[in-house]
Amino acid sequence: xxxRAFDYMRPKCVQExxxxxxxxxxxxxxxxxxxxxxxxxxxxxxxxxxxxxxxxLDELRGLSIVDxxxxxxxxxxxxxxxxxxxxxxxxxxxxxxxxxxxxxxxRNKGTFGGSLALADPASEFPAMALALDAIIEIASVEGxxxxxxxxxxxxxxxxxxxxxxIITAVHxxxxxxxxxxxxxxxxxxxxxxxxxGAGIDAQMQGGFVERMRIAFLSVxxxxxxxxxxxxxxxxxxxxxxxxRQAQDVLGTELxxxxxxxxxxxxxxxxxxxxxxxxxxxxxxxx
Amino acid sequence: xxxKVAISLTVNGETIEALVAPRTTLADFLRQDIQLTxxxxxxxxxxxxACLVLLDDRPVHACLMxxxxxxGCAVETIEGxxxxxxxxxxxxxxxxxxxxxxxxxxxxxxxxxYGILASGGxxxxxxxxxxxxxxxxxxxxxxxxxxxxxMTARQRRQHREEEA
Numbered sequence: 001x002x003x004r005a006f007d008y009m010r011p012k013c014v015q016e017x018x019x020x021x022x023x024x025x026x027x028x029x030x031x032x033x034x035x036x037x038x039x040x041x042x043x044x045x046x047x048x049x050x051x052x053x054x055x056x057l058d059e060l061r062g063l064s065i066v067d068x069x070x071x072x073x074x075x076x077x078x079x080x081x082x083x084x085x086x087x088x089x090x091x092x093x094x095x096x097x098x099x100x101x102x103x104x105x106x107r108n109k110g111t112f113g114g115s116l117a118l119a120d121p122a123s124e125f126p127a128m129a130l131a132l133d134a135i136i137e138i139a140s141v142e143g144x145x146x147x148x149x150x151x152x153x154x155x156x157x158x159x160x161x162x163x164x165x166i167i168t169a170v171h172x173x174x175x176x177x178x179x180x181x182x183x184x185x186x187x188x189x190x191x192x193x194x195x196x197g198a199g200i201d202a203q204m205q206g207g208f209v210e211r212m213r214i215a216f217l218s219v220x221x222x223x224x225x226x227x228x229x230x231x232x233x234x235x236x237x238x239x240x241x242x243x244r245q246a247q248d249v250l251g252t253e254l255x256x257x258x259x260x261x262x263x264x265x266x267x268x269x270x271x272x273x274x275x276x277x278x279x280x281x282x283x284x285x286x
Numbered sequence: 287x288x289x290k291v292a293i294s295l296t297v298n299g300e301t302i303e304a305l306v307a308p309r310t311t312l313a314d315f316l317r318q319d320i321q322l323t324x325x326x327x328x329x330x331x332x333x334x335x336a337c338l339v340l341l342d343d344r345p346v347h348a349c350l351m352x353x354x355x356x357x358g359c360a361v362e363t364i365e366g367x368x369x370x371x372x373x374x375x376x377x378x379x380x381x382x383x384x385x386x387x388x389x390x391x392x393x394x395x396x397x398x399x400y401g402i403l404a405s406g407g408x409x410x411x412x413x414x415x416x417x418x419x420x421x422x423x424x425x426x427x428x429x430x431x432x433x434x435x436x437m438t439a440r441q442r443r444q445h446r447e448e449e450a
Contacts (some may be wrong), residue, residue: 001330002309002311003311005307005308006308006309007289007308007311008308008352010357031355034350034351035332035347036351038311038331038332038349038350038351039331039332039350042330043331053355079344092426099416100419103417104345104402104420105335105338105398105401105420106332106403106420107346108344109347109350109351185442193417195388238323
């Protein structure tokens, strides 16, 4: 299938992009990496009359440290996250999740901001934004606002973004000496969508959990934080018993949907297995 | 609406000026407008990998971008890689190892392989399989394809060592 005919423009700045969208009467779409949008256009799931190409806007680019946060420009490509020393040092969880994002050719074009804006519940970066308690910076014609990841993902492919708004950057609190992270997912084949995936960002001191955030992907209409599990582990050492108890709490807290290949019970079981593995890695600090 | 847009890009080192409809994918532009039919179109939704080309020296799906987005960029297709003899060794080993049957996926496989080997390292079989996870071969020739890429990587390392 081919996309419906549309007009194309490449604005010089974010303001021009916002104004172009506002003038299009809702019949427009922003395009950055386009790795999800272009198939959606080809399948006619979307058919905007105007594409506004924001991929080359300098304001949306770059990785830098700003006020104790790693600032990830919205059009930072997945391959740049994967290859960045800054990310490895300051946001190790993202560095661990990046190899799992799609295939190399998709990573060469797809963008971090685009992944969050799409909010595919099976995607790695939206869930990791949640695990990292990232702050999402959003521009609109009215100005700029910031939304915490916890308030950003609302429902299936639905976010706090209003029509016409653009994610300009994502701010991730930088890792400290206490930071321990782990990421993994279970998929039938590498590069396929995960049956279930999870990332953990923890602060550990002397073997004790000071603070832990755990986010799952592919277990519901949005990425999911499991706060009961986090609470069950906070203040504790990651002993085999503590891990087993956390897995039991997860079994009651998660309510995953099923699909033709994976009934809910199987997905819940795999989530428990995955949680156990990740906590084991945190304990071993590998 | 939907008038044609003027673009200027280099394809295989040659500057191309063209008028394209915004809806024209880079894959269709290469195949239909400038007759570079080595870039194959399979799924046209970024799954099969038959349309991979190099955009500013990195493999991307030519079906997942519009030609207008390539304005000002450098595109290299399987024809370009072949012509400048960047993958002579890969092509030779693909041939010797029978790493193709019908050949439909081969241009995409070679572009992926170029990307895998461009880093200069010697990836293991798992790494090669991982990097090829976006390339479909419906003749199920993966084993031979992985063999061929592994062998090329080894040959290149030996070549570097001999030169050093």
